[in-house]
Amino acid sequence: MNTAPITHIDLTSFLRDPYPALAQMRVHAPITFVPELNATLFTRRNDIHVQEKRVDLFSSDQPEGLMTQLMGQNMMRKDGADHMAERRSLFPALSPRTVHDHWKSIFEAMALDHLRTLAPKGKCDLVRDYAMPVSAAALRAITGLESMSNVDMDGVSQAMIDGCSNFVGDPKVTARCERATRLIDDHIKFARTDPPEHSALKVMQDAGMNDDSLSANIKLIISGGQNEPRDAIAGTVWALINHPSQLAMILEGKATWLDAFNEYARWMAPIGMSPRRVVQQHTIEGITLMPEDRVFFMFGSAGRDEAHFDAPDTFNITRNTQAAISFGAGPHFCAGAAAARCLIADIALPLAFKHMKNLRLTAPVPFSGWAFRGPTKMPVAWDT
Ligand code: HEM
Numbered sequence: 001m002n003t004a005p006i007t008h009i010d011l012t013s014f015l016r017d018p019y020p021a022l023a024q025m026r027v028h029a030p031i032t033f034v035p036e037l038n039a040t041l042f043t044r045r046n047d048i049h050v051q052e053k054r055v056d057l058f059s060s061d062q063p064e065g066l067m068t069q070l071m072g073q074n075m076m077r078k079d080g081a082d083h084m085a086e087r088r089s090l091f092p093a094l095s096p097r098t099v100h101d102h103w104k105s106i107f108e109a110m111a112l113d114h115l116r117t118l119a120p121k122g123k124c125d126l127v128r129d130y131a132m133p134v135s136a137a138a139l140r141a142i143t144g145l146e147s148m149s150n151v152d153m154d155g156v157s158q159a160m161i162d163g164c165s166n167f168v169g170d171p172k173v174t175a176r177c178e179r180a181t182r183l184i185d186d187h188i189k190f191a192r193t194d195p196p197e198h199s200a201l202k203v204m205q206d207a208g209m210n211d212d213s214l215s216a217n218i219k220l221i222i223s224g225g226q227n228e229p230r231d232a233i234a235g236t237v238w239a240l241i242n243h244p245s246q247l248a249m250i251l252e253g254k255a256t257w258l259d260a261f262n263e264y265a266r267w268m269a270p271i272g273m274s275p276r277r278v279v280q281q282h283t284i285e286g287i288t289l290m291p292e293d294r295v296f297f298m299f300g301s302a303g304r305d306e307a308h309f310d311a312p313d314t315f316n317i318t319r320n321t322q323a324a325i326s327f328g329a330g331p332h333f334c335a336g337a338a339a340a341r342c343l344i345a346d347i348a349l350p351l352a353f354k355h356m357k358n359l360r361l362t363a364p365v366p367f368s369g370w371a372f373r374g375p376t377k378m379p380v381a382w383d384t
Contacts, residue, residue: 003288004033004040011036011168018272018370019313022301031287037167039275039294045302045323051284052297052330055079058276060332062294065275067164070177071223072216076274076332086217087335089207093142093200096338102198103142103339107347110137115355119384123362126378130352131233138343139225142336143218144199145187156180157226160219165371184219225336228270231374232340233348236264238365238375239315240353246317247353258345259317265303266324267315272300272370274328299325300373356382 007029009021014036022043025032030044042048051058060077062068068077075086092098111134118129136150145153163177188201195202200221204214240247240260249255278293289295304312308323327334334340353359363379 005029007032039296043301045305048297049329062277070163071219074216074220092203099338119355122384123381126380127234131230135229144195144201160223231270257349261345262321263317265326269300358383
């Protein structure tokens with residue numbers, strides 16, 4: 001029997017702001033079973049950092065999991081050699097070199113093109129009108145699904161994310177996710193005859209990946225590559241507007257946009273957790289876990305771990321964020337990390353503050369989510 005102490009949560013509060021509950025767990029029950037999520041949560045940074053690498057104990061292969069059921073079995077739901085083979089096939093599209101030599105200038109041209117129509121307007125919802133289309137345009141290029149509109153790209157990504165975190169089993173959420181995956185498959189079929197150079201579709205197809213895996217991995221890239229940059233772009237802008245002295249440090253060259261993004265991702269992890277399936281009975285820190293138990297490695301909680309970060313609830317771009325594990329800490333470390341850093345820190349953040357002068361909030365900014373977290377809207381204005 002799973003002997004982890006039980007912690008109850010209020011799901012509505014957890015969705016609105018998971019951090020107070022996670023702080024309590026880190027102190028009183030760092031490995032704890034949460035009945036409302038039917039999962040054992042690991043909340044301390046070091047436990048996650050160590051245990052995530054134990055693939056003999058914590059498997060990513062979760063045949064009954066929502067992601068596999070709804071999107072097919074992608075590389076993030078495989079272990080060992082099967083995982084590595086697919087990860088290697090994708091690497092040429094997302095390697096730091098490809099990002100630097102190929103994608104960076106494309107990302108910049110797309111963002112500038114978008115700003116040409118947005119900047120004269122003087123106001124917008126920064127999530128919907130800037131972070132979303134900039135992320136979507138980048139992702140259409142990276143995946144090779146150029147026939148998809150920005151709005152559809154964002155919509156299918158959100159539908160899959162909602163589907164994968166639909167732990168309460170809402171049938172409407174499932175149906176929307178299924179419509180999204182069908183639309184993606186239609187676009188894959190259309191693009192497969194002549195996929196763009198360096199795109200994920202092209203490199204995985206050239207590597208001989210079978211159709212099911214190719215489709216599942218394109219869906220993974222979309223579910224992981226749209227919402228997170230979108231939420232991080234808007235969220236980091238919001239954090240910097242709320243901390244003008246830190247924004248000034250960047251503008252004066254005393255800190256970097258990457259410092260701001262790294263700190264934001266530590267503080268408000270766009271991906272709050274990654275699930276695993278327990279493979280064999282074992283005991284960690286006196287707590288016995290049983291085969292088939294569901295475990296969540298809580299990356300968002302790791303970023304607030306008091307043992308690693310002073311005043312962890314404070315946004316501070318001058319802190320050392322190296323201990324943060326916002327992109328993961330094991331063999332499934334985010335395959336798109338270089339692309340994400342480039343898009344967010346090299347392109348989207350500097351261009352936003354350059355082309356939207358005196359950027360300011362015009363209404364409160366609501367945040368939502370614990371598995372995936374970000375601002376849901378962000379009304380802003382600027383000088384024209
Ligand atoms: C702010 C942006 C992003 C964040 C915070 C983020 C975070 C993560 C996290 C936490 C994981 C799971 C790691 C684990 O379980 O150890 C992951 C996996 C992954 N991410 Fe990202 N991600 C971001 C952007 C992207 C982008 C832009 C792409 C692709 C274009 C991408 C593609 C992937 C893929 C393919 C995996 C699975 C890797 C594997 O299983 O080996 N991500 N990401």
